[in-house]
Amino acid sequence: MKELLKLYENKAPEIVFHWMDPETEAEGWTVINSLRGGAAGGGTRMRKGLDMNEVLSLAKTMEVKFTVSGPPIGGAKSGINFDPADPRKKGVLERWYNAVSPLLKSYYGTGGDLNVDEIHEVIPITEDAGVWHPQEGVFNGHFRPTEADKINRIGQLRLGVIKVLESNQYSPDLSRKYTVADMITGFGVAEAVRHYYDIYGGNVAGKRAIIQGFGNVGAAAAFYLAQMGAKIVGIIDRVGGVIKEEGFTFDEVVELYRNKDGNTLVSNQMIPFEEMNRRIWELPTEIFAPCAASRLITKEQISQMIDTGLEVISCGANVPFADSEIFFGPIMEYTDERVSLIPDFISNCGMARVFAYFMERRVSMDDEKIFGDTSETIKKALRDVFKKNGAKQEISKTAFEIALKQLL
Numbered sequence: 001m002k003e004l005l006k007l008y009e010n011k012a013p014e015i016v017f018h019w020m021d022p023e024t025e026a027e028g029w030t031v032i033n034s035l036r037g038g039a040a041g042g043g044t045r046m047r048k049g050l051d052m053n054e055v056l057s058l059a060k061t062m063e064v065k066f067t068v069s070g071p072p073i074g075g076a077k078s079g080i081n082f083d084p085a086d087p088r089k090k091g092v093l094e095r096w097y098n099a100v101s102p103l104l105k106s107y108y109g110t111g112g113d114l115n116v117d118e119i120h121e122v123i124p125i126t127e128d129a130g131v132w133h134p135q136e137g138v139f140n141g142h143f144r145p146t147e148a149d150k151i152n153r154i155g156q157l158r159l160g161v162i163k164v165l166e167s168n169q170y171s172p173d174l175s176r177k178y179t180v181a182d183m184i185t186g187f188g189v190a191e192a193v194r195h196y197y198d199i200y201g202g203n204v205a206g207k208r209a210i211i212q213g214f215g216n217v218g219a220a221a222a223f224y225l226a227q228m229g230a231k232i233v234g235i236i237d238r239v240g241g242v243i244k245e246e247g248f249t250f251d252e253v254v255e256l257y258r259n260k261d262g263n264t265l266v267s268n269q270m271i272p273f274e275e276m277n278r279r280i281w282e283l284p285t286e287i288f289a290p291c292a293a294s295r296l297i298t299k300e301q302i303s304q305m306i307d308t309g310l311e312v313i314s315c316g317a318n319v320p321f322a323d324s325e326i327f328f329g330p331i332m333e334y335t336d337e338r339v340s341l342i343p344d345f346i347s348n349c350g351m352a353r354v355f356a357y358f359m360e361r362r363v364s365m366d367d368e369k370i371f372g373d374t375s376e377t378i379k380k381a382l383r384d385v386f387k388k389n390g391a392k393q394e395i396s397k398t399a400f401e402i403a404l405k406q407l408l
Contacts, residue, residue, distance in 0.1 A: 001397050002328070004404040009326050013056060014074070019099050026082035026092045030100055031059040033075045035107055036407070039141030040074035041066070041355070043113030044122060046093075048083040055079035057326040061318050062352075064327075065345040067403040068381045069352035071360065073142050076108055084115035093125050101129040107141030110134045111351065114293075118181050119162050133158055135355055143359065157358040160365060167367045172223050172257045180354060180370055186220020188350030188374050189289050189316040192342045194228055195379045196312050199386050200340065205229030207311070208247060208285045212236050213292030215263030217316040217348065219256075221289045226253040230287060234280045237265035238292075241276035243283065284308040291316030298322050299331045306338055311392075315344035328400065336396045343396040345403065346381045350374045 015032035029052045032040045042062040055077045063075025078100065082092055093116070097104070104110065104126060111134055112118030118134075126134045133154045139145060145153060163180050165171035170187070171178045194204050209230045211222045214237045222232050231247025235256070242248075242265070248256070259266045271279070281304040288310060290297055297320050302310075313335065323329020335341050353374045357363055364370075381399070389398040 001401045001404070004408055005328055005400060007408055008404055009060065013059060016052070016056075017100065017103065018052070019096065021082075021092055021095055023095065024082065024086075024088055024092055026080055026096075028078065028080040028096050029055045030078045030103060030108065031055045031076060032103075032108060033059040033063050035141065036063065036074040037072045037142045038144070039107045039109065039138045040076035041109040041111075041135070041138050041352070042076040042078070043111040043118075044078040044080070044096075044116045045113035046080040046082055046084045046089070046115045048081065050079045050081040052079075058318065060326055061345065063407060064400070064403045065349050065352050067406045068346055069349040069377060070356040071138070071142055073138060076110075077113075078110055090121075090125075093121055094128070097125050097129045097131070101126070101131055104129075104131045104134060104137050105140065107137045109136070109138035109355070111355070112181070119179065123158070123162075135359065138355075138359065152362070153359055156362065156365075157355065160358040160363075160370065161354060163365060163367075163370070165367055169227075170367050170371055172254050176258070181351065182216055183220045184350035184354050184371065184374060185348050186217045186222075186291070186316065186350075187224050187371055188353070188378055189217060189221040189291065189314045189347050190224035190228065191375045192314045192347035192378050192382070193225065193230075193287055193289075193312060195375075195382050196314070196340060196342060199379075199382055200392055202311075204287070206231065207287050208233045208283075209287035209289065210234045210236075210280060210283060210285045210305075212288070212290045212296070212320075213317065214256075214260055214265035215291070218289065218291030219260055221291055221314070221316055222253050223257050225287065225289070226250045233285055234283050235265060236273075236276050236280050238273070239264060240270045240273045241265065241280060242267050242269050243271060243276070243279060245283065281305055282308060286311040288313045289316055290320035292320075293317060294319045295322050296320060297331065299334055302331065302335050310339050312340040312342065314342045314347040316348050318344045318348070320344070328396070332396065336394055338393065340392045341396045342382070343399050346378060346399060349377065349381075353377045
């Protein structure tokens with residue numbers, strides 16, 4: 001696996017598009033790792049301090065993810081080095097998407113990512129730039145549909161991603177009009193845990209869980225895990241967190257979801273971050289869902305969790321471990337050898353799978369069918385890993401072997 005990984009990591013990307021904003025200090029890159037299948041896909045992120053290497057590593061991660069979620073295309077990513085809190089953000093995004101629009105019309109599909117919203121920013125701004133839909137390039141480069149079929153499927157994709165959930169099985173509050181895009185990634189993170197116990201033995205009900213990050217992914221993962229009967233014992237977010245060793249009830253988790261301020265946890269029992277960061281890793285837990293930023297989890301934190309009974313990690317964040325390597329660094333390897341580590345490209349593939357679901361054919365717009373498709377995709381990926389390696393350790397190593405053999 002390591003030799004395959006080295007080959008894949010060291011292979012130069014096919015296309016690097018570099019942009020300098022003429023009106024601000026913003027700088028952006030689109031990295032297309034390959035045009036496998038005639039197209040490439042990956043979201044657009046913005047953060048201060050971002051560089052081309054970060055975008056490259058994420059593009060390679062997307063390509064691995066597509067081996068699970070489909071369609072069989074190359075990986076790509078866009079990144080803009082700019083402060084997302086700057087009031088000039090909208091203008092930066094407008095100029096960026098105008099500059100990158102020829103790629104988006106031809107062979108590159110994008111979406112939302114860190115600090116860039118799919119529904120309120122990506123879709124309307126790309127439309128203004130003359131792109132039918134942010135995934136138009138994938139249609140044109142990979143699917144090559146007739147004009148009529150392209151119009152139908154783009155319409156289906158456009159409606160499906162922003163579809164308001166109608167079932168309280170999938171929505172924490174029907175009156176708030178949560179969409180598929182709001183909930184699907186966190187749903188996949190939770191479903192990966194459920195399928196893990198179904199396949200490898202055990203049951204998620206009664207298991208204790210810790211959630212890192214309470215944005216769209218972490219909050220949704222907490223909601224669905226609590227719905228399955230898991231006991232959420234701790235949530236750590238950027239400003240602090242909450243602990244309840246006997247586990248928050250499902251209703252309490254729903255209330256935390258409803259009360260969050262954007263992507264931030266809000267609670268009158270909030271513990272300051274420094275204290276929370278000392279205490280949470282020592283809490284007895286079986287399930288850990290890292291759903292915050294990339295490259296945060298240290299070896300010491302993982303060791304503490306292993307000592308208190310950790311069984312399975314379902315990654316909501318891409319590359320959650322504080323390794324410098326693109327994929328499989330020493331902390332990830334240490335973790336994979338000791339507990340069941342479900343890799344990000346399986347557990348957080350929900351949004352990529354939703355895009356594939358709506359692009360591939362005419363499909364049902366029913367909540368159950370959309371979410372069921374993501375669940376089945378994750379289950380199949382974990383079954384494929386189990387067939388190759390029935391042990392509870394080295395799940396990620398095995399999953400990477402399966403994926404890389406498709407890409408090299």
